[in-house]
Amino acid sequence: MTAWAGLNPQAAAADAVAARWRLGAEAERETARRLRALRLRGWRIRHDVRLTGRRFNLDHILVSPCGTAVVMADTKRWPVGRTVTAAGDRLWCGGEDRTGEAEKAARYASLVAGVVGVEVWPLLIVHGSRVAGGHVQVGTSSGLVQVAAVDQAVRVLRAAPAGWSWSRARGVAARVDEVLSPYR
Template sequence: MAQGLDRRCCGCCRGWTVTARNSAAAHAAALRAGARRGLWRRLLAFLGLGGARVRRADAAAARWAHGAAGEETTARLLAQLEAAGWHVRHDLQVAGRRFNLDHVLTSPCGTALVVLDTKAWHRGRTTTLVGGRVHCGTDDRHDQVVKVAGYAEVVAAAVGLLPDQVWPLIVVHGSPIAGGRLEARVPGQRGVVHVLGPDWLVPTLAGAPKARDPRRAAQLAGRVDSVLLPYTERG
């Protein structure tokens, strides 16, 4: 389908209004607070004398905050799909797993899910396919493609779907995507991982379902809510 996902799908009901829980933003705040724990550290930080520990924490926190801003932007874009019958959830986890799922969408068809990972990459470097691997400029980022493909497989097993019923996607903020979208492959897996720029995200997803089944979509969304839990960071 033009600008759409090369997957099977069908249709759905009204989505739920959701507020994105942003664990990335919470982690950034925790890093900053941890580096300033204690009266003396807070005083030194206030005076700009926090030392290397505070500087490292602030640099790490800035990276997490940058990612959090990307996730919030993605959440705002995805909200447009709810009127078309998509059920949208943010910041989830599979019980017993340590990774968080940035965004999980139940398709209006009621037979498919989208596992979507948000990335914030260098805006001065173009994201391309080099030898079949995703690169941001000269940096090989294909490990991120492999990870989201793995997340999709875990979600499929947890929810009780076939692997090809869960679509792995990455949306990249900052770095322009060559051609607007890429189709990356992971060894040992049949499908592709779509790597999209923000402008392509909603049109690609909106073009995927070819039919609607509100009852079936609501049932699948209910399974998602019962199996995928709000993400909680472990110490």
């Protein structure tokens, strides 16, 4: 009660953090719901996993139907009313530099690629803020990162390498399951 009344700044700060976590969790669930449509196209999808021995979580891991690539998708809940743009090697959400988020996604994708043994593409899926043109990409020191509005993510993923190889996709998914575990 004192946080609401503005009398306890520490409690107010804790309430704000809890609210951000709740919004982030809701966005991750909405992303997962939207990504389900890819299962019918042969994609294998894992949610909320981590590399064994690591502390960070990976929101979504997707294995392409051809088995030649894995996508590491990170859901972001950024402020409504802002536009996400990429200019050169910088990612912006309104006037805020979000390049660090792209760098982190690229590093995580690189770590996953090292243990899975296939290319891993980083994708940021944005809720709240509008992404200019629905989809942008930004170059980072660790590689190219795709950034898509939540309503464009499935379209972006469907543009990945075409073809089907059930055996290769099954093998890559098995390797993903070996090296990634549920995040708790």
